[in-house]
Amino acid sequence: MEFDHWIMGHEVPIRLGCFFGVLVAVALWELLAPRRRLTVSKTVRWVNNLGLVFFNSFLLRLLFPAAAVGVAAFAAQRGWGVLHYTPVPYVLAVVLSVVAMDFIIYLQHVLVHAVPALWRLHRLHHADPDYDVTTGARFHPIEIVLSMLIKFATIVVLGPPVVAVVIFEVVLNATAMFNHGNIRLPQALDRWLRLVVVTPDMHRVHHSVEDDEANSNFGFNLPWWDRLFGTYKAQPGAGHQAMTIGIRDVRAPRMASDIDGMLILPFLGRVTPTGARPGNGAARAAAPSASRGSRHRAGPAACPSAPTGSGRSPPTYPGLSGAGTSPAGPTRLPAASAVAMTAS
Ligand SMILES: [Zn+2]
Ligand SMILES: [Zn+2]
Secondary structure: OHHHHHHHHOHHHHHHHHHHHHHHHHHHHHHHOEOOOOOEOHHHHHHHHHHHHHHHHHHHHHHOOOHHHHHHHHHHHHOOOHHHHOOOOHHHHHHHHHHHHHHHHHHHHHHHHHOHHHHHHHHHHHOOOOOOOOHHHOOOHHHHHHHHHHHHHHHHHHOOOHHHHHHHHHHHHHHHHHHOOOEOOOHHHHHHHOOOOOOHHHHHHHOEOOHHHHOOOOOOOOOHHHHHOOOOOOOOOOHHHHOOEOEOOEOOHHHHOOHHHHHHHHHOOOOOOOOOOOOHHHHHHHOHHHHOOOOEOOOHHHOOOOOOOOOOOOOEEOOEEOOOOOOOOOOOOOOOOOOOOOOO
16 A cells, blocks of 8 residues: 555654654653652663663664564565455554554563563563653563564564554554653543553552562553453552562662663573572672662662562572562463563
8 A cells, every 4th residue: 555655664764753752752741740759860760771772773673674564564465464364444454453463562561471581581671670761661682582573473473554563663662651651640630541541650560579569560552451351450559659669689770770780680590480589688688789879869769678588598699689580479470481562
């Protein structure tokens, strides 16, 4: 179709325009009406988190120059995918494709929490001790690459129109930045809004150090999947101001906030299939460094709750305790495999 050709020719400026437009809008909103006080300076957060985003974008262009749009066009040319075998009106095919791809992203997100090896990668996203617009784009490069491969497979099986892929990527990117925003919304508006889109208060619950909260609200875009599959949690138990953001056992600035620490985070520590919690000794070894450094301000989120469990300590690394590689808890999900979204 003509429109598909136009979209393919303008995909990069459309995506870049939306990325920077939403980034600036949410960043200004965060300055005017912040939801929580940050524990790490904005400069440090922006340099490291956005540094990772630009590195990931560069890597994706290098590895997959055609990107998801190219795969969609290739699949369309060859008539691959369910939608090419089914006589569906074009507009309906676009809507169905966007909803289906969002469901796959939800499933991926559930699975990267359930599979220890994938959780190693995904915990970089959760290790952020604060929650702002840059958190939404903070993912390990390997997770980004795996996510892209899953997206390619989804496109080949589904056969979505090219325009649906562009809409999905732009909307997902925009909503991920919006719902990671450290922004205040009127409660009534939040209640209505979260019927159709994941809001910042809804997704913030997912970034709690508490296991049952981290294992809820997996949606990035549409909020329906969490409600449908019983993973919805309306609010954090401690409230949005008092809740602790991050991973209990990754509190040291080097590992949680610096780009080099983030990149090696998946390769440190020990993964246990049962997701056993670390001994107190290991957690204590990590905790003091969280309060060191002049760029880290004191605040509720800088003081992780007391770790549970006891017994022998796993091997420790600077600012990292071993078994904290799995967000185990009462609501821990069954194992399987896949990866999370790409926000690049
Ligand atoms: Zn997650
Ligand atoms: Zn998130």
